[in-house]
Amino acid sequence: MLFFRRSTVIALASFCTAAGFGQTPEVEYFEKNVRPLLVANCQPCHNSKVKSSGLDLSTAAGLLAGGARGPAIAKDQPATSHILTAITYDESLKMPPGAKLKPDQIAILDNWGKLGFPWPGSPAGAQSATATASPSAAKKEFTPEQKAFWAFQPVASSAVPKVKNGKWVRTPVDNFILARLEQKALKPAPPASKTTLLRRVTFDLTGLPPTEKEIEGDSS
Numbered sequence: 001m002l003f004f005r006r007s008t009v010i011a012l013a014s015f016c017t018a019a020g021f022g023q024t025p026e027v028e029y030f031e032k033n034v035r036p037l038l039v040a041n042c043q044p045c046h047n048s049k050v051k052s053s054g055l056d057l058s059t060a061a062g063l064l065a066g067g068a069r070g071p072a073i074a075k076d077q078p079a080t081s082h083i084l085t086a087i088t089y090d091e092s093l094k095m096p097p098g099a100k101l102k103p104d105q106i107a108i109l110d111n112w113g114k115l116g117f118p119w120p121g122s123p124a125g126a127q128s129a130t131a132t133a134s135p136s137a138a139k140k141e142f143t144p145e146q147k148a149f150w151a152f153q154p155v156a157s158s159a160v161p162k163v164k165n166g167k168w169v170r171t172p173v174d175n176f177i178l179a180r181l182e183q184k185a186l187k188p189a190p191p192a193s194k195t196t197l198l199r200r201v202t203f204d205l206t207g208l209p210p211t212e213k214e215i216e217g218d219s220s
Helices: 002-019 025-042 060-065 082-087 103-114 123-132 172-183 194-206 212-219
Strands: none
Touching: 025 103, 082 103, 194 212
């Protein structure tokens, strides 16, 4: 059982890492905003196989290496980086060709530059992000739907619903449970026996079933 618990903890830790829990704000910003833009608009021509103009934008190493026109980014003066000036169509090089990015997309990449062009797995990118801007620079914008999530609402008193089977109710919380059951034409389950309650408690507290002695003591 101890081995099982340790394995469970390790598995949960691995899941949280894979799911992205514990990411820094810079990494989260890159994964949610920057990477999709690069994949859709830049990497079709600038990847490890094509490398148009010698530039690979599919990896952190490729970004740092630059291409035929020189470095793609300038960490000390990010606004002057080729990758940012090209998307604004302010110079002879206009990228993506034939279809300028939308203003909000350009703003995303501009903010990426202000963060120091962080890229997950790149020590250089992580260091520059810390030195160039604070995590608060990537301001988080919540949608109205996210703001309406129940967990973010202020605590408020709710009217206790009326129920038909008032004898079953012991506390006001029971009213809410029973009201929903009655809406579905359902009846509450019968009360659990002492042995069943004992099993639930011991499983919750120790992860093991009650001993025979505990069961016999409960039944007596």
